[in-house]
Amino acid sequence: MRLTDDDFSLFGLPRRQAQQRAEIDARWKALQAQVHPDKFAAEGASAQRLAMQWALRVNEAHQRLRDPLRRAAYLCELQGAPIQANENTRMPASFLMEQMEWRESLDDAANLAAVQALDGEVAVREKALLDEAGRLLDEAGDAPAAAERVRALMFIAKFRSDIDKRLEALEEQDL
Incomplete structure (x- = not known):
């Protein structure tokens, strides 16, 4: 795992809009168990800071992936079509x-x-x-x-x- 991985790679999911919420949540729990800062308490402040960064990254990815609208917007962005909601307000x-x-x-x-x-x-x-x-x-x-x-x-x-x-x-x- 790298902090720069996209959310889907981080969670080991295919880059698709169609996802099961239970699967996203299960993978989030498993990742949180791996990166929770308390798990690194004995390894010092530096390891805990890194774990905190990972935990934050995992939580942000979870928030994006579990919400179908945010997930769709993220996929559009990954596929080269950013939403630009503030700049592009044209509607039919x-x-x-x-x-x-x-x-x-x-x-x-x-x-x-x-x-x-x-x-x-x-x-x-x-x-x-x-x-x-x-x-x-x-x-x-x-x-x-x-x-x-x-x-x-x-x-x-x-x-x-x-x-x-x-x-x-x-x-x-x-x-």
Whole structure:
């Protein structure tokens, strides 16, 4: 193992979007057992510092690999198609219209059931986009097209957090 290994190599996983969360978690636990700083206590401060760097690297890789959206973004980057979310905000007009309709629906939602219904609709769209990004990465080898889907998914993730806030507010009102 080298600190510079990509996350997939570090975890001994294929460079694919399709991964099993249980496998990622199991490999994370095994790696943590190997590099935990306490294991190197008898070897001095230098060995513990190095172990701390490894533990941090393993944790960062775990966070990236276990989240399907972050994993897709990372794969795009590894395949030469960085997401550039701040620089590249272009989206198809149809997607922007969909976003506007969802925002209006959220603003107009008068009760918990309406917000939950919208959340379900958005979740279906999110899953479809994530599946499409995975197909583009794993089967078609089209990282630039996958990067477009990932950028759209980032918009959706932000909107889902707005839905979550609205759900929390409505649930508090019902208490």
